[in-house]
Amino acid sequence: MNWITNYVRPKLGTLLNRRETPDNLWVKCDECSQMVFHRELAEAQHVCPYCSHHMGIIPEERFGRLFDKGEFETIAQPETATDPLQFRDEKKYTDRLKDARKKTSRDDAVLIGKGKISGVMTVAAASDFNFMAGSMGMAVGNAFLKAAETAVEAKAPLIIFSAAGGARMQEGILSLMQMPRTTIAVQMVREAGLPYISVFTHPTTGGVTASYAMLGDVQISEPDALICFAGPRVIEQTIREKLPEGFQRAEYLLEHGMLDMVVDRRKMAGEIGKVLRMLMRLPAETAALPDPNGETLSGIVEDKSPASAKSDKT
């Protein structure tokens, strides 16, 4: 009898390649096979303009469209011990980390940003699936704790965008221990009387789903995101039958009572802002805000570092 293997092979490999090739200006949608011009795709927040398929998006770009005017401050993360088990499979964990860092230009999978959403000062954390499948190890646990502490200090709500293949196996039991640790992060925000919104993106699986992600005051998913504890392949192997169409997808979970809503990425900032203002007992936003889909975006896409985003990372 096998244990559960919580892991989903990323469908993002192709997406990555085209991100890394600046010459490749046209992106083929995995769903509808339409060719989309890269700038058009970035402006649509990596949602296919033809079929609304939600592709992967890096945290910087997401935050560029989540926070008012794309303005946010990057919150520095505590330094974390690497490779506690001196783990190696066919490859050393330290080498895998090196590769992931080179590929994504970040130390680990999570980016924390602080800024206003619909005028509400908010702390958001987002996982980058390109960094070892967004898997949760000690650094990710520390990042969510830091995000929660920052939210509590600023009396601000917390939003976490999840995207993960599960636990970081290379950190063994210490990756499992991030389930209680991130649960404590949620408890700290709750004890401070602040809202915590959990946003599921494709895919969110394993120990990540089974900890902080499922503990939101409000739970939102992007359309068609795979959300599960055990992956579909593992289940099919266990029960030896084919799973129904759409099983473990966001809409299926909504139907089964596990989510509050499924929201298109292009409407996410507005929906979150509306909910936050009510949970924070603030009046409805009356003044029309400057369009957050404005000029800042193309800048973000070109140089990958939003000019508007201050960084205090040391």
Place this chain on the structure above:
Amino acid sequence: MLQYLDFEKSVAELEGKAEELRVLAKDDPDMDIGAEVSQLEEKAQKQLSELYGKLTPWRRCQVARHPNRPHALQVIESLIEDFTPLAGDRGFAEDEAVVGGLGRFRERPVVVLGQEKGADTNERLRRNFGMARPEGYRKAIRLMELADRFNLPVLTFVDTPGAYPGKGAEERGQAEAIARSTEKCLELKVPVIASIIGEGGSGGAIALATANRVLMLENSVYSVISPEGCASILWKNADKAQDAAAALRLTAQDLLSLNVVDAVVAEPVGGAHRDKGQTIQSLGDAIEKALAGYDGMDGGKIRLERREKFLAMGRQKLD
């Protein structure tokens, strides 16, 4: 009947011969086998202590999964008096992979929870091989709330390959149930003492093991993923499970050095299944000692201590 593991073949042969002699002697009372039998048994003992003196991580996994190993109900029946099982999650079903209820541990009333794999084929099926569905975790949450309300310590006995990866389990919120159970463990103002008695399988285990004190039987394993699962993902070859078992650092000794468990409870030579009574009593003594540390402690402090303990698991010294 005692089952032997592949690496115990030489022991099986010696003990088999001794048994054969005993059977022969039964038919022929004049036969004097005493010396020969004790010689064989001595030899078997020696082999056992050699083998168990240097168990590889993979062999420990095998011992941890041994079908004759004391399971949760056996431990509960030996250690808990007046055990009164309580059933159901009050929402959907009674999940027999999780046993729980009220009882007395060395006189003090407690709430006990355990994952039960089952002793024979029928029971294993009924208990789903110790793989809980959401209802099992929701029952655990309900009983933990009961413990908190009546100020009773919680003793958990963890032994599961993992939470059940099934269609219905997913539909009814396996992930949410595990998350809530872990969260409940962290909320309690009563001491929670977890004992890993066999397999501590990933999220399915942590949901009942987020405890003030985590004890582990010497030949138990506790891991984020099974060696087989890890091997098939990282090595892309399930046959590399032995390598994965070593890399994952899943033995009690490893986990003690990583400060993830607080104490390792020794097992008799040849594993817990060779002397269940002694193993269970040693575990009981360790639980009693752990519980005594919380006598008179304020509930808020008990909760805080548990939180601090887990918060530390990621703030390890930087190299």
